Amino acid sequence: MADAGINQHPAENSQTSEPISNFHRHGAREEKLEARQQLEIEYLYLDFETQLPTPFRTSTSHLDGSPPPSCPNLKQFTSPFNWTNSRKTMITWLACAATFLAAYAPGSYNAAMDQLTSRWNVSQVVYTTGITVFTTSFALAPMVLAPFSEINGRRPVFLASGVLFTACLIASGGTNSFGGMIAARLFLGVGGSTFSTMVGGVISDIYHAEDRNAPMALFSGAALIGTGVGPLIGSVIAQHTTWRWIFYTHAIASGVVLAIMYLVLQETRGSILLSRKARALNAYYEQLEEAGYHGVLMPSEEPAEKQTVRRIRWKVKADEERESLAKMVRISCTRPFLLLVTEPVVFFFSLWISFSWAVLYLQFGSIPLVFQTSYGFDLQESGAVFTAMAAGALLATVLSIYQERIAMRFGKLSSTPEGRLYFACIESALLPVGLFWFGWTSFPSVPWIVPALAVGCATVGIFSIYLAVFNYLSDTYHRYASSALAAQSCCRNLLGGVFPLITKAMFRNLGTPAASSLLGGIGALLTLVPWVLVFYGTRIRARSKIASELLQQNHT
Structure with a gap:
């Protein structure tokens, strides 16, 4: 023994x-x-x-x-780093399924807008607050709930989040009032937050840093593919049956994943x-x-x-x-914002990814508006355009898995965190390119497939930003990485929830070309962030009290 x-x-x-x-x-x-x-x-x-x-x-x-x-059986307490590859792969795919389900929720909710605004006599902006409420609780809940995974482990928090998430989906489908829907969305965001954001922790539990690129790419892909598939499937359901089945089918899928998780997911911390x-x-x-x-x-x-x-x-x-639970919650709620205001890297990366996430969520309103207005699409047809988003995310996932291997083969990656940004410098430019492309091709005289391809192009750019931020902050801040990632997660989900409220007003008042060009210009400006870090990242990290301290510890 x-x-x-x-x-x-x-x-x-x-x-x-x-x-x-x-x-x-x-x-x-x-x-x-x-x-x-x-x-x-x-x-x-x-x-x-x-x-x-x-x-x-x-x-x-x-x-x-x-x-x-x-002697007791000690095999169940083997280090997760030493688990078999098949076991790690199964857990990774299961965790990514949870991420997919959480990302599916905002877009599928938007598909029920036409039915529910007339049923409950609320405006489209008021109805869209359901997305804002979801993303707000999604942003803030992990800061309070994260310490529980350190004390109780990943598995019980995963299961509890899954139960809450599934129950709130059932409540969303069964409610008869807008107030009930908002309440269900609030707690749905709480359940979905740990159901999704904890996946990064699970990947860190079972993979060493040098082996995390592929599973992190799958995680990022699941988040963006789920965001695109939500309105795609939701619009089909809303077109052919009642809005309630948008939520019931989601609840059934969530229940199946939860049951599998209960049977096969083991503790990874x-x-x-x-x-x-x-x-x-x-x-x-x-x-x-x-x-x-x-x-x-x-x-x-x-x-x-x-x-x-x-x-x-x-x-x-x-x-x-380990500190007391109260102190852990206090640190979890305050340290991310401390890093946000004291660490330029955390601030600008959070700004960069928050804008890209806002553009992602903005498309819940802009795509139906543009394609129904310019091309006369119905709900299902405009929802089908989100296939471009899912396809772009899938393409970006495959590329990100293989591009690092290719770069390492040709010696283009260094051992520094900046080495992970080389591809992001190029690929992130696809976000503003896609926005300009979308804005200046969304005319009835231009085939609808052209602006649809622009959506896919922008999604590839968003994916590269999402993955680059995760990798760079993890490599730079090490034991403070969870707080740095919590800061960007909170910012991007809060901003992502705000943009759908102003989408239609912005596109109608400015026009599609001007609105998309404004967003494209901001995106182009923020594309400078990874370039600055590629050239000056080492000096910036050396001037950071936290990053330089960790850098010195790694060299000793």
């Missing part, structure tokens, strides 16, 4: 252990047993590399002849698994002592007769370093 490697940390106040000797007389054996019973328990730190001891036995049979209790392993071993040692087997033999190269018998219990350093 030994793991590979050893990492021992004896307690400071431990007493000298008793040397082993052969027992020739029954009385001597009893004296030795009594001495072992009086040994003080030593608390040692446990990690995944620790070699485990074996129960001590005398050279003859035990005093009462009873065998020691069986290493510190939680290590704590459970320590508890299992400590319970085993207590059973050994109750059966009369006091003490264990620590792994050693010395002969058995020279080894010592020790009474030990295991503890985990992460449990000791």
